[in-house]
Amino acid sequence: MKDDDLKELRFSVNGRPYELKVKPKTLLLDVLRKELKLTGTRTGCEVSACGACTVNLDGMAVRACSVLALQANGREVVTIEGVADGEKLHPIQEAMVAHGAIECGFCTSGMVMSARALLLENPKPTREDIRKAIQGNLCADSGYAKYIEAIEIAAEKIQGGE
């Protein structure tokens, strides 16, 4: 097989099915940003170090810069654009806004996606669990503290709502 042979990719992104043809070497990040124009997933380091590109693959937080697009074949991807319910923010998003966690916002998409995956798997995380869940998400200016607290607030809210 040549590098440039196109392969079929069928997957769902934010609940919508897609059928694309991609080169085997294409990264999930490039498919999302360039093909699907979902630019809310950010490109930071491209080497798995910053977490700006974090998306959820079958509910798990993964770095889209380090996943081949074809690895998403037959699976479900959720990006930052698919987190809110229409105009209604997800509790994680709501808490980050209300708690003043966000500064420049470049790491925010990744933070939300890491937090979302955490709360799907572990609805009652400890502070240490939260720290661990976002340890791959670099932020240059918030100092993380307000992000950590916002995720705590969101977890409580989701619990309370059930």
Next chain:
Amino acid sequence: MGKEHAGEYSIIGKPIPRVDAKLKVTGQAKYAADIEVANMLWGCVKRSPHAHARILNIDTSKAERLPGVKAVITGKDFNGFTWGWSQPTRDEEPLAVKKVRYLYEGVAAVAAVDEDTAQEACDLIEVEYEPLPGVFTPFEAMKEGAPLVHENRPGNITVEYHWNFGDVEKAFAGSYLVREDTFQTPRMAKGYIEPPATVAYWPETDRLVFQGAKGSPYFPYRILSRCFNLPLSNVRIITPFIGCDFGGTKNDMTNGDFSAVMLAKKAGRPVKIVASQFDALTTDLRRHPMWVTIRTGVTKDGKITAIHTKIVSDGGAYTRMSPLTHFLTGICMGMPYHLPNFKHDVTCYFTNNPSSAAMRGHGIYHTTFARECQMDMIADELGIDRVEIRHRNIIKNPEPGTIYETINGAHIATAGTEECLTKVAEAVKWEERKKKERVKGSKAYGMGFATGTYLSGTQLSAHNACAGIVRVCEDGSVNYLTGATDVGMGSDTIGCALVAEVLGIALDDVDIKRVDTAFTPADPGSYGSRVTVLAGEAAINAAEDAKRQLREFAAKKLGAMEDEIVFKNRQVFVKSNHARSISWERLVRMACYDAPGRVIIGRGHSKRATDLHTLADFSTGKGDIGTNYSFTAQAAEVEVDVETGVVRCTDNSVIAHDCGFPLNTQAVETQVLGGSYHQGVAAALYEEFKMDKGLTLNPNFVDYKRPRAYEAPMTEVLHVITNDPFGPFGAKEASEGSTCSAPPAIINAIHDATGVWIKDLPAEPEKVYWALKEKREKEQKKEKQ
């Protein structure tokens, strides 16, 4: 002091949700790399594999023949154009023509149909170099006969200042103790996660549009106008959201910025260039590494008699902002302590390293580190408590209406340092704490203190214009236009909040237009903690102007005197009789429809930017660089693993910050937590570019260490309110001063815990380990004797 007046206001002085938070949290915010324009090409920069070399020949023919390539340029396309921070320092070319001066400097660029083709074409460009010997530290650069980075700059000197206030030698002679110590601050990355990106296009042959991650968009506005010989009216810089800046690269230009514009011109199509993180970490501007020697004299009771600072600094390949950086190293030495005699000798050298430039805490960061660590050394030598010695020297908050003038002629109307220091010492229970045992098993715990200061509302002589426009739409909604740029700190929110506060409307009623030089007024951009203080003043003045126009109309309608009209909670009423009122919306509609052609546009500018104080003189160091000055004191606790040398900052840390009046309490807290304490932790313990002959050895965020969420202490932030008369609603800058006090507080804490001094940042485990080992061995030797 400390009187809260937040109750008087409807919006400011409380937590204000950011106006852009929803766009950011849903991923809708567009950063430069997200911009796409129809027919767009991708650009790529060809970079030099030498740190210092003459360029003998560039052959682009193979690249030009590659299918998909639409334009290839070299430095020659720019016809000898040079640029720099100020007119006399224009020493840099958009792409190097005759000589490269640092590793990976751009020498050519390509635009092609996609990124891969552009990259491939770059690889096909053949450049012939004659490698030259280089200089890679200021100490090599200053040697006689050292290779010159710029042939016309003898001695490789970028900039030097020699200031003298009072008589330091006489003061030292009369001092009880004189101490001299040398401290070192390393080369640091700016730390933004968003690599610089640019999209440029020419909608018509003589009109340019440039959309880039620029914190000071009016720099490229002027530079590109000159470079492409365009009137300013034809240069349109549009600012997208910006993923942090912290000074430097996103203030001015990169090889990629110039290349995108030239390639777009040549190809006749839009061109986008997105830097990789590798590009950013090898070629973007860094914090200056400095060697600060500080000599301080004190009386027996610890009062400072004189300070003499001698600084050697590595400016890298080009001058960039170095004249400002080194000026800043000394300009605030007279704060927050009373300083009767002061001498400052600072020299910055060219080297064949990537250029250095502004970074958070610009200039002041280095000298604050040296002064605050040495303050603890002096306290210990004199047997004075480390908090007490600071109290003895602190400039007291001036009585309202009076001004304290520092030895170099800076004017302080409010200084909350004393209250800040008292508060933090109380918060960490220092008096009890200091008597406690430091070592518990293999861990040692220590508490460190430091104070800091920073200028707000930078005043520089040129390009200081700063204005705002408030356009009231006929339905009562408002457009606020500013040339100021929010790079993440929240100034867009503050601007909207100030406009809404003045007009008595809701925050939601005000929409901010991000910078578009075709419409927004000129502004120097985001640096020197200037935006809230100066653009804030301009926003207030513009809103007042719009309000005056509406008030005139309201007075007529309500049959009252103009000064009787009040705007509050979207109502406009007569002060003596609230029943005589009209809603904001109705008033605006009536005013707009009253006479054909009437529009309500308020305009205002910052007068304090230019008129308040005498501008500082770079050659003598005299005068004001700030409109006003913020103050900070902080206490930081560390846990040192005495076996491994690993240092951790604990949650037991407190920062008290005097930003005059916190306009948005929430934003101030997040800024102080993240933009100061956390960045301070990063600088104190982790961050440093490792270099080898101009090569950056750790150009990625795996090898370049930075603290992550599990290393983030949950600091407490305390507000100290001083209501500065020179700031909008009493405000001063927030959190840049506290960036400067964090590293010394942490280093002082390590000393408190273990008795070792780490005088060169960062205090990596290895350094601490060896220092502890050396101390143990010395102690063992002593015991044997």
